Amino acid sequence: MRWRSCLVVIARNEAATITRLLASVRPFVDDMLVMDTGSNDDTVRLAEAAGARVAHFTWIDDFAAARNAALDAAGADWHVVLDADEWLIGEGSGAALNALRLTAPEFIGTIDLHDQFDGGTAQSRLSRVLPGAVRYTGRIHEQPVHSLPIRALPIQVAHDGYLPERLHVKQGRNAQLLVAEIQGDPANSYLWYQLGKDHSVYDRFADAEVAFANAVECLTALTPPTDAAEGALNDESQRPPWWFDLVARRLFGLKSLKRHADGMVFAETQLHLCAESPDFFFALGDLLLDWAAETPEQSEVLIPMIEDAWRRCLEIGEQPGQSGAVAGRGSHLAAHNLALVLEATGRAEEAQALRARHRSVK
Known part of the structure; x- marks a missing residue:
């Protein structure tokens, strides 16, 4: 037929x-x-x-x-x-x-x-x-x-x-419709995630953080918290496919708001949940680098953490099957950032070898 x-x-x-x-x-x-x-x-x-x-x-x-x-x-x-x-x-x-x-x-x-x-x-x-x-x-x-x-x-x-x-053509349209939907279904974590995503696309990071925080709260409220994770997120079958994207976007937003400590607290709750997400570790390294730039007196502590985050990206590798995965965060983008850290800390030969393994690094 x-x-x-x-x-x-x-x-x-x-x-x-x-x-x-x-x-x-x-x-x-x-x-x-x-x-x-x-x-x-x-x-x-x-x-x-x-x-x-x-x-x-x-x-x-x-x-x-x-x-x-x-x-x-x-x-x-x-x-x-x-x-x-x-x-x-x-x-x-x-x-x-x-x-x-x-x-x-x-x-x-x-x-x-x-x-x-x-x-x-x-x-x-x-x-x-x-x-x-x-x-x-x-x-x-x-x-x-x-x-x-x-x-x-x-x-x-x-x-x-x-x-x-x-983007400018539809600015404000989606947010207005999402707010109307949320008013009728305020416990819908997906709607809060989409609202946060819309705000972050337009660099409205304070509004995005409110929405992302509500998405986390709605989802973790589905089941009681456990020792290992926050509620439903610990069950991979209940964790939504967009979770890794939310986490990475939220960390980027908290970095942009200069709320580095809050970002680190949130990241610590996600270490086991996002253990195979290069986007998570890329965003974490980015947040920590910004924190180090803001507080040079803490750089001795933060730089090894930054390096570890981007090395973890390369260990995981590209994960195109993960929703929202950004191409390069498991390969050349992480390698580029890591090479800069290596050079800045006197390890030029190691940086050169890393660049050689990732030819697309400029």
């Missing part, structure tokens, strides 16, 4: 990127549906020129409502849900999309998302390949509702919505 597949996009004023997305996916799906939510630029014309069907939806500050209207209009067996500032990459991605035409829609497929930001790339897995009947819930950072098995698909997608030139 042959199954129909459709790319499903909601868009508003995405003339700068919509053609790139549609051109990257068009050869591998049967249909493309763009749900326009009120564009006043060339989005609609460009989408139609690229071969997409265009429908219209009056925006009501609810991403799930817009997504679901788009899915209703698409009406395919498989829906591939992407955003206008994303596009298909990777040699095997097209073949994986093609294969959906011969695959029964009996599971949820995840894609490998590569978030580009100023200074690097972070990876995460998101549920974006949906059987036709699956719909979304949630006004912001909406999630598909289902009880189906989840299968990781070899589909790679790039996203550049976090680059500085794109």
